[in-house]
Amino acid sequence: MKARNIALLAALIAVPVVASAAEDADLRTLRDEVARLRETYESRIDALEKRLAQAEAKAASAASVAAEAASATTSAMAAAPQPSAPVGTNAFNPNVSLILSGLYNNLSKDPNGYRITGFHLPNDHLSEITPQRGFGLAESELGISANVDQLFYGAMNFSIHPDDTVSAEEAFIQTTSLPQGLTLKAGRYFSGIGYLNEQHAHTWDFVDAPLAYQAFLGGQFNNDGLQMRWLVPTDTFVEIGAELGRGANYPGTGRNKNGSGASAIFAHMGGDVGASNSWRAGLSLLTTSPQDRQWDDMDAASAAVTNSFTGDSRLWIVDGVWKWAPNGNAYDTNFKLQGEYLRRRENGNLVYEVNAAGLDSSYAATQSGWYVQGIYQFAPYWRVGLRTERLDTGTVDYGRNNGNLLRPDYAPTRNALMLDYNPSEFSRIRLQIAQDKSRQDVTDNQIFLQYQMSLGAHGAHKY
Amino acid sequence: MLNRSIKSLLAAALCVFALPSFAALNILACEPEWGALAQELGGDKVSVYNATNAFQDPHHVQAKPSLLVRARNADLVVCTGSQLEIGWLPILQQQAGNPKIQAGQPGYFEAAQFVHMLEVPSSVDRSLGDVHPGGNPHIQTDPRNIGLVAAGLAKRLAEVDPANGAYYQARYKAFAARWNAAILNWDKEAAPLKGMNIVVHHKAFAYLENWLGLHEVAALEPKPGVEPTSTHLSEVLAELQRQPAKAVIRAAYSNGRGSEWLAQRAKIPALVLPFTVGGSERAKDLFGLYDDTVQQLLSALK
Numbered sequence: 001m002k003a004r005n006i007a008l009l010a011a012l013i014a015v016p017v018v019a020s021a022a023e024d025a026d027l028r029t030l031r032d033e034v035a036r037l038r039e040t041y042e043s044r045i046d047a048l049e050k051r052l053a054q055a056e057a058k059a060a061s062a063a064s065v066a067a068e069a070a071s072a073t074t075s076a077m078a079a080a081p082q083p084s085a086p087v088g089t090n091a092f093n094p095n096v097s098l099i100l101s102g103l104y105n106n107l108s109k110d111p112n113g114y115r116i117t118g119f120h121l122p123n124d125h126l127s128e129i130t131p132q133r134g135f136g137l138a139e140s141e142l143g144i145s146a147n148v149d150q151l152f153y154g155a156m157n158f159s160i161h162p163d164d165t166v167s168a169e170e171a172f173i174q175t176t177s178l179p180q181g182l183t184l185k186a187g188r189y190f191s192g193i194g195y196l197n198e199q200h201a202h203t204w205d206f207v208d209a210p211l212a213y214q215a216f217l218g219g220q221f222n223n224d225g226l227q228m229r230w231l232v233p234t235d236t237f238v239e240i241g242a243e244l245g246r247g248a249n250y251p252g253t254g255r256n257k258n259g260s261g262a263s264a265i266f267a268h269m270g271g272d273v274g275a276s277n278s279w280r281a282g283l284s285l286l287t288t289s290p291q292d293r294q295w296d297d298m299d300a301a302s303a304a305v306t307n308s309f310t311g312d313s314r315l316w317i318v319d320g321v322w323k324w325a326p327n328g329n330a331y332d333t334n335f336k337l338q339g340e341y342l343r344r345r346e347n348g349n350l351v352y353e354v355n356a357a358g359l360d361s362s363y364a365a366t367q368s369g370w371y372v373q374g375i376y377q378f379a380p381y382w383r384v385g386l387r388t389e390r391l392d393t394g395t396v397d398y399g400r401n402n403g404n405l406l407r408p409d410y411a412p413t414r415n416a417l418m419l420d421y422n423p424s425e426f427s428r429i430r431l432q433i434a435q436d437k438s439r440q441d442v443t444d445n446q447i448f449l450q451y452q453m454s455l456g457a458h459g460a461h462k463y
Numbered sequence: 464m465l466n467r468s469i470k471s472l473l474a475a476a477l478c479v480f481a482l483p484s485f486a487a488l489n490i491l492a493c494e495p496e497w498g499a500l501a502q503e504l505g506g507d508k509v510s511v512y513n514a515t516n517a518f519q520d521p522h523h524v525q526a527k528p529s530l531l532v533r534a535r536n537a538d539l540v541v542c543t544g545s546q547l548e549i550g551w552l553p554i555l556q557q558q559a560g561n562p563k564i565q566a567g568q569p570g571y572f573e574a575a576q577f578v579h580m581l582e583v584p585s586s587v588d589r590s591l592g593d594v595h596p597g598g599n600p601h602i603q604t605d606p607r608n609i610g611l612v613a614a615g616l617a618k619r620l621a622e623v624d625p626a627n628g629a630y631y632q633a634r635y636k637a638f639a640a641r642w643n644a645a646i647l648n649w650d651k652e653a654a655p656l657k658g659m660n661i662v663v664h665h666k667a668f669a670y671l672e673n674w675l676g677l678h679e680v681a682a683l684e685p686k687p688g689v690e691p692t693s694t695h696l697s698e699v700l701a702e703l704q705r706q707p708a709k710a711v712i713r714a715a716y717s718n719g720r721g722s723e724w725l726a727q728r729a730k731i732p733a734l735v736l737p738f739t740v741g742g743s744e745r746a747k748d749l750f751g752l753y754d755d756t757v758q759q760l761l762s763a764l765k
Contacts, residue, residue, distance in 0.1 A: 147565075147566070150565075150567075176556070176557065176562065176565050178560055178562065179561070181535045181560035181561065182560045183558065230560070231531065231535040231558075231559065231560050233536060235532065237528030237531055238532075268528070270528025270529070271528055278525075278527040278528065278529060280527075280528050327516065327519065328516060328519045328524075329518050329519045329520060329523075330525070331520045331716075331718075380690045423689075424589070425523075425550070425593075425688075458546070458550065460526065460549065460551055460552070460553040461525075461526075461550070461554070462526065462554060463527050463528060463554075
């Protein structure tokens with residue numbers, strides 16, 4: 001209370017204009033106020049001086065008490081408080097955040113031998129997207145991030161997988177100091193292609209990634225390399241990005257070669273429509289050159305075979321998201337509509353049954369897929385969502401191997417309904433019911449129950 | 464011919480890229496009160512964009528594309544701080560590619576550093592709700608804080624845009640004079656409010672209570688940021704039997720369910736205070752914000 005009076009006094013003294021501008025009545029009130037303040041102020045100083053004198057008398061503890069009194073005097077006179085400086089060696093510790101997630105899955109069909117009909121995923125990616133029955137750990141993450149110095153920001157995300165393996169999902173440094181809307185990133189990062197790809201699994205609105213992401217990107221595409229983004233200096237949001245990287249992950253493969261194995265370019269546009277709506281749309285192209293990308297398959301004679309592809313892979317993604325909240329206040333109710341269309345063209349050579357003789361042929365495939373989802377928050381904490389998706393096996397030409405390999409005429413689909421409860425920004429409990437027809441002749445009715453919690457540093461989420 | 468067209472193309476390109484540097488100082492204000500203050504101090508030398516409006520809860524804002532582009536072009540970002548914007552501002556700073564607005568740079572201004580923070584927790588734990596380690600961030604409910612922040616902001620404007628330093632200082636002096644006179648006026652008007660019992664929706668009015676000597680009997684949110692539950696509302700109603708309150712108040716962006724429920728049963732008015740500039744018909748500027756706040760509170764005494 002007193003500190004504020006003194007602040008007011010200081011302000012009054014510092015701004016004599018007030019007095020000259022004010023009318024007579026106000027002037028009198030002002031003078032009275034100032035006089036009153038001066039009185040309290042002086043009596044306070046007197047009291048402090050007395051304390052100081054007493055303190056000085058006490059020889060033993062003189063120094064400490066005097067210091068205390070002196071500091072009290074100083075803080076009483078300061079107009080505004082100074083922020084207290086953090087002390088100790090911990091002060092520079094980075095932000096640490098932990099994501100905890102677990103699942104209970106009830107699947108009507110045996111997930112053993114799961115595959116997306118017509119799409120050739122390498123074994124390790126296939127096992128990652130294959131749902132498990134019963135209880136299990138979902139992707140739990142440990143994230144560490146901080147500014148490195150005045151030029152760089154750094155972050156790392158470890159992901160603990162259900163099978164007890166740990167991987168570094170992201171580990172990158174990023175510039176914060178380049179001018180003109182430029183940002184450079186280096187290390188391992190989620191590629192900026194599409195809309196969902198850059199977002200961590202714990203921010204997804206459904207338990208699993210869309211089928212199209214699973215079929216074309218193995219779930220989510222991260223890359224070791226370099227990324228450059230440029231925010232164009234316009235009033236509408238326009239962002240252009242380019243990436244060069246190793247491309248070791250599906251659709252690419254590890255390579256023993258200098259130079260880049262994966263490149264991506266993407267452009268995003270976005271803006272507001274009134275106070276209640278905002279949107280973003282994008283177009284991306286991911287180019288990889290897989291070498292000896294192997295997958296297990298059934299051939300035309302129903303024998304288990306392993307095939308391999310070497311060539312070029314180009315994936316186009318068109319993405320869009322529209323968000324609505326009354327007056328921009330998403331707290332009570334809001335709606336999000338999101339959709340992406342992915343189209344991949346692969347050209348190169350195929351080896352049929354690498355474990356036996358191996359029959360070479362050409363390979364050309366154009367395949368596509370899309371998903372659309374809507375999420376509606378109908379009350380604080382409660383959201384309901386619907387996702388519908390479909391893949392098109394497209395045209396696949398195995399050349400000389402057309403007789404050996406199957407080309408199923410089947411369109412995998414999946415529909416999911418979810419309801420989640422978010423008692424705070426940091427916790428979420430979700431129920432998802434899905435009908436999965438990603439395998440030909442199999443209709444899997446799925447029930448997922450999931451928790452997702454975050455603790456530690458308050459994460460800021462991307463749009 | 465070709466040469467000339469290349470030259471004119473180059474000239475056009477130069478115009479496009481050079482234009483922003485001739486224009487006014489671009490200010491991105493995280494909340495409307497700081498936008499209004501920046502406009503008061505900056506006059507026609509600044510161009511102000513508010514990231515949020517009075518009907519948005521500043522805790523829950525998204526780093527949407529329109530904000531990213533404003534952050535990219537900003538010379539100065541003016542925010543409350545004390546982690547009020549922690550859910551979205553760091554993303555803007557990271558993705559905008561604008562070195563000027565990074566934490567620690569003159570182009571990033573935190574109002575909370577210029578005032579005495581209230582409700583600074585001695586320890587923090589998320590089980591306590593949405594607590595802010597730096598103290599209650601809703602500092603704009605006390606006009607004296609606006610005065611303190613104005614002094615800091617005027618200095619910062621001069622630092623970021625030294626060419627117009629004298630202009631900002633002169634505008635600050637004129638504003639401070641009007642502001643201090645207005646505060647004295649509000650103090651006088653609001654004298655009867657001293658000791659008035661109130662119920663708040665969110666613990667967002669600590670500074671207002673401290674300024675006017677209001678007494679907060681209860682909060683509708685059982686914990687900061689946690690939606691009122693029926694059990695807790697009944698407890699608040701019971702508390703009002705012991706300590707009757709004159710009004711239940713909430714910010715323009717809070718939903719009215721809890722307030723209206725309580726107002727009906729306790730037979731007290733539910734007041735929607737503007738909370739920031741633009742939060743009510745009368746709160747068109749900073750002066751209107753406190754005019755309306757004081758008048759509404761006084762109306763509850765009648």
